[in-house]
Amino acid sequence: MEKRVYSFAPGPAVLPLPVIEEVQRDMLCLPGAGASILEISHRSKTFSRIIDQTEANLRKLLSIPDNYRVLFMQGGAFLQFAMVAMNLLRGSGKPADYIVTGTWSTKAIKEAKTQGTANVAWDGKPDNFKRFPKQNDLNLDADPAYVYMCSNETIQGVQYQTEPATGGAPLICDSSSDILCRPMPIEKFGLVFACAQKNAGPAGVTIVIVRDDLLQRSADDLPSLLSYKTVAENKSLLNTPPTLAIYVVKLVTDWLLGEIGGLEKMAEINRHKAKLLYDVIDASDGFYQGHAELDSRSIMNVPFRLSNTDLDAPFLAQSAERDLCDLKGHRSVGGCRASIYNAMPVEGVQLLADFMREFREKNK
Numbered sequence: 001m002e003k004r005v006y007s008f009a010p011g012p013a014v015l016p017l018p019v020i021e022e023v024q025r026d027m028l029c030l031p032g033a034g035a036s037i038l039e040i041s042h043r044s045k046t047f048s049r050i051i052d053q054t055e056a057n058l059r060k061l062l063s064i065p066d067n068y069r070v071l072f073m074q075g076g077a078f079l080q081f082a083m084v085a086m087n088l089l090r091g092s093g094k095p096a097d098y099i100v101t102g103t104w105s106t107k108a109i110k111e112a113k114t115q116g117t118a119n120v121a122w123d124g125k126p127d128n129f130k131r132f133p134k135q136n137d138l139n140l141d142a143d144p145a146y147v148y149m150c151s152n153e154t155i156q157g158v159q160y161q162t163e164p165a166t167g168g169a170p171l172i173c174d175s176s177s178d179i180l181c182r183p184m185p186i187e188k189f190g191l192v193f194a195c196a197q198k199n200a201g202p203a204g205v206t207i208v209i210v211r212d213d214l215l216q217r218s219a220d221d222l223p224s225l226l227s228y229k230t231v232a233e234n235k236s237l238l239n240t241p242p243t244l245a246i247y248v249v250k251l252v253t254d255w256l257l258g259e260i261g262g263l264e265k266m267a268e269i270n271r272h273k274a275k276l277l278y279d280v281i282d283a284s285d286g287f288y289q290g291h292a293e294l295d296s297r298s299i300m301n302v303p304f305r306l307s308n309t310d311l312d313a314p315f316l317a318q319s320a321e322r323d324l325c326d327l328k329g330h331r332s333v334g335g336c337r338a339s340i341y342n343a344m345p346v347e348g349v350q351l352l353a354d355f356m357r358e359f360r361e362k363n364k
């Protein structure tokens, strides 16, 4: 077997090793099914059990209230940018408010504007997207169709700490890069969506958690696959769902419930991993510079710069020699970024922290 490295890739990203091993074991024959997950009908009993169990696991992990539906969709988080607006903004006669905290919420508002009026309730761009706004920074409409936020800006490494108050309007959240990293009060949101390939599984499936009453806002003239209402009525089986991806999300959520022991535990581990890196950055006398302000720092994505940019290339080359891979920052932010999702083991982060300290000693 080729050796596995520590992948700090932003997504598709590292998966838990026990999950990959189980996928490998099941790939010839899913127990009791006589065939692999790739070869069975999405209408089979075996797959029905898998999709039901995946939903049950998500409900348990996130304490999803009974009046919320869990949908498994395709088109990535990117399609949700448009779908949210198609279903909840178009025809509402109201504007929507967007909290723009980085690259992903910027893309989301652009898509929403194809469907209706989308206002900027706060714009982090003049500040180079370094923080999540405080409540009194927000300029909210008196009666918006919804308020939109991204809980973790994957590129800028900015994560919210307290969900904004919306005065009763549904709060919509793109949780693509931090779903399942800690407990989340679903009841405070109208709709939460997350593509799986950052923190919940492989590429190909997007999880949507939506409050029942919002389904009634989907107009009847929407194409079926673009209507939350129709997708929910058909239990995400209107057409062939991404069966393999859903199966892997089941295994990831089994791992969270079993080996990890739930999201409180996962959050503790994630906070510990993030602190290992932020401590090195903070003790480096400016050799390393974090991107986000302290109280907005993400525990999932840690973007940082080397104050001497001539050292970027040797940093990336030497870290890769130690199997610490995919640390290059996004082209829009530059520098480096360590994505340390749930599945990144503490050892991997510890090795990176040690390497960063040594590299500074040699090059400061």
Ligand SMILES: *Cc1c(COP(=O)(O)O)cnc(C)c1O
Pocket (backbone or CB within 6 Å): 011, 075, 076, 077, 078, 079, 104, 150, 152, 153, 154, 174, 175, 176, 177, 195, 198
């Ligand atoms: C990756 C990501 C997206 C885009 O996801 P796709 O599945 O590629 O469409 C959207 N939002 C956030 C926060 C992301 O991290």
